[in-house]
Amino acid sequence: MAATLSSVHAVVLEHRERNKKSSRADIERFIQESELKLASLESQISALIELRDRERTCVATLKDLIAPIHTLPVELLPEIFEVAIRAESHVEDALQISQVCSGWRQVSHSTPRLWTGKMWINLREDTHGDREQVYVDELKAWLLRSVPLTIPITLVLDSESINNRILDEVMRTAPRWRSLTLKMESEAPAPSFVSRLAESKLNNLEELGLLRFDKDVDRAALLSFTTAPRLRKLEILSNFLPMSMPWSRLTGLTFTSSTLTVLDILAQCPNLIQAVVRAAGWNVLPQARRDILTLSHLRTLDLRFRDGQHFVPLSDCLSAPALEELYLDFWNRETDRLFWTSAHFTAFQLRAANITQLGFEDSLLTVDDLKIAIHHAPSLTHLTLDNCGACFDDAFANALCYKPDTTPLAPNLHHFVLFRFDFGDNFTEDTLARMIVSRWWTDTELASRLVPPAVARWTHVELNGNRYLGEELADMLKDLPSDVLILL
Template identity: 35%
Template sequence: MSSRAALNEKIRDCSKSQIQSLIEESQSKLASFDSQIAALIEQREQERVSLTALRSVIAPVWAIPVELLVEIFRCAIAVEYAFTIRDYAPTLRLSQVCAHWREVAHATPQLWSGRVDITNHIPSKLSVSAYAEGLRSWLAHSAPLLIPISITPESDRRLSTCDWKDILPILEEVLEISTRWRSFEILNPIALRDLPAAFVQRLPGYAMDNLEELSLDEQSLTPFTLCFGKTPRLRIVSLARNIRVPLSWSRITNLTLSEPPGFILRLLPHCNDLVYANFSVYGELTPAHAGVALQLKHLRTLSLYFYGNEPDTSWPFVSFLDRFNVPGLEHLRLSLQNVLAWSEPRFTSFQSKTPNITQFELQCSEITSTELAAVLSHAPLLRSLRLKDCLRCLDHTFTDSLHYREGITPWVPRLEAFNLSCDPVSENLAVFETSLLDMIASRWWANEAMDTLSSPPAVARWAHLYIGPPRHHYGETFMNEVQKLKDSGLTIHVYNPQP
């Protein structure tokens, strides 16, 4: 008999009130069953929690020594990861896994010592005060380590932003640890004048005992002065155009500036310890600065970028270069945008005073192959040559100047690497490609060939060569020969997109 038939048999002689009693009885049973099921589900979940805890107790991760766990954390977190309140910050997520990991993370300042990046974007779910409180906690966990500090705008315009004056409480948290600043940078395109006046005015009152690097990347249309507190360890300085910072220049070893030549020449006599100098030079060198001589005996790298609005044939860049007495110079980088004049005698004179140059880079120059050959003939220690966007020098004269022939004293005998990012100027490109290959082959010996030489060659063997990206498309024969050189062990790359 079906359950439906059994029910009909049961209630055949029942009154309506009796049926209502049966309904209430059934509802009571269902409620009892639901209660028992809920209790069982709760017991099941409790048992699952207990099972997970028991498994966790014997999990291999708990046997990892704290020191090793810290190293695992450091590998999982990018060293330079910037401070952020957002919930995907790796450090915050690691510290929320369990009480043990949180204890380890909070006791490891290295995990919190990444760059602190202050932006004008505050997540919509946070107030400025909450953001400042989170930053204060972050900085406390990183103590006593030094911290890189940067101020930069939010690059994603879809995100909500606020005025810089509204984030003063956040900037004040950074000021409170000024003695722990390792570096401080303000990145383009923030206008320094947009920073809260209260922050700018308080900067000189805070000691920055451990500040090593200062970078102010926002150029100003008019001179703007920004003062800092004591910076006894400051060594690396990068200032955009028209930014003025009173500093103890005699201690600076690494300097980047974008200024007129006169300003640079007036400043450099105070920079006796410079090792690295990178200057973007705007404007002309006036006669008043022509006699300024710079004694920079520690300088090893000099990068000069000359800019002009229109091509200028009257202003020789060597008038500026002449001022430098840098006998220890090893790396020279020149970019001559719209500077057409090249004075071979004066540059040769400069080379005679800088005999230790091992790297030479030339960009956007109108130098001819003959003038370049003269440069190479006075660079006996040169190891690396880089030419980029030099439109008049890549021809047979250039390749011939580097071609090694036994019995003839070679130029640049120590040259082992070049980067040629220029188009050849030869009218007969096939002839140029052949001369380029011959020059490369003249300074290359595979390992087996080196072993058979009765004496070492008079020139260094190539270590690394790069050619491109040109507008010129190198032919199939050229590329086949390059592949043979690769197969013999030479590290050479030719950027040669299909025409």
């Protein structure tokens, strides 16, 4: 800056000295000549700037051509894009990738699987306001990019009104629905939607979710599901349980029902592999059924009881020889202990002898109850206890503790989760830590042993108490790696 000011000052002095005796006419002529030279120079500068910018663009283009991304086969780009698109934000991620450049847009738009994430579509009238046309156009473009693949759809609707323009775009894709979830914001869907659904060919529908479906809904719509040839998974979170369903073809079922009808429903589903049942227990113990319902393919059973005092009749009447995962949630904690009978549960376990994963939530089972349950699950590898303070104490921790020359409880256990627990007089940090440490060895320690331990080594231990787990416990467990031990 100083050199520039100095140069300007010198030019000023030079012209003052040279032209101090010139006439006004001569000075005006000199001004005109200088302005012409200035215009000529500015023209040359503009041309040079344009040439410079052109060369900069050329350099950037050439560098882009040799960038590592361009050395990859174009077939790999969709694989990279797919990894970059997260399930929880797939709409935003897919759109961002398609807007990076024209090349990426062409590749992404011609890769249908990038556009097959779950769509949450609101069919209610006046939901989108002034953006309705934009929303319809964007939705149509998105759905077209997924052709010819199947897609998952979630529809939000009510009985009052429905946006027919959006409905038209959605229903065109019905033959490609892989999963359909109907989220009701009233007791029944709009009649126009029901009629369109009843006319649809659901040739690729594999999973169906009916949330808050009212018993008065037109059964024509439900009948359309019975003819869906590939429907295998059904979720009904409603007190209304439609009977017109392809029960015999289902492999996955989640439903809410009175306990009196649970067995009737399960009896129609001989091919079930996974079941989640939300049911009310019996307030009065019903007369026992003599027949046993056998679900030969059932591998996962999740039973959640919300009311009542008895659940025993359900397990008394059920046989699941292939069952591997069993989860019991007793929401009514005031009564479940009074009516838990180990003998009944043991009888059920003898008909389900292959359980490897067992979980209890909100239960008041005693330590002895839990020991008996685990004893009759000899292949147990996973145990989850959530808010089960009455059955986990120092005595139970000692039973799990591995000691040489003894066989502890659950020798195959390697995945242990303990949620919502409190240390107290019957449960101490020291005992819990000793139990966990007793079942852990480094690779070097295991390799040095002539005889391997009689128990499995931990692969996952997760502790999440009702209060902060202190540094003392963490210090006692410091030798367990962070990918095995999780303290929350």
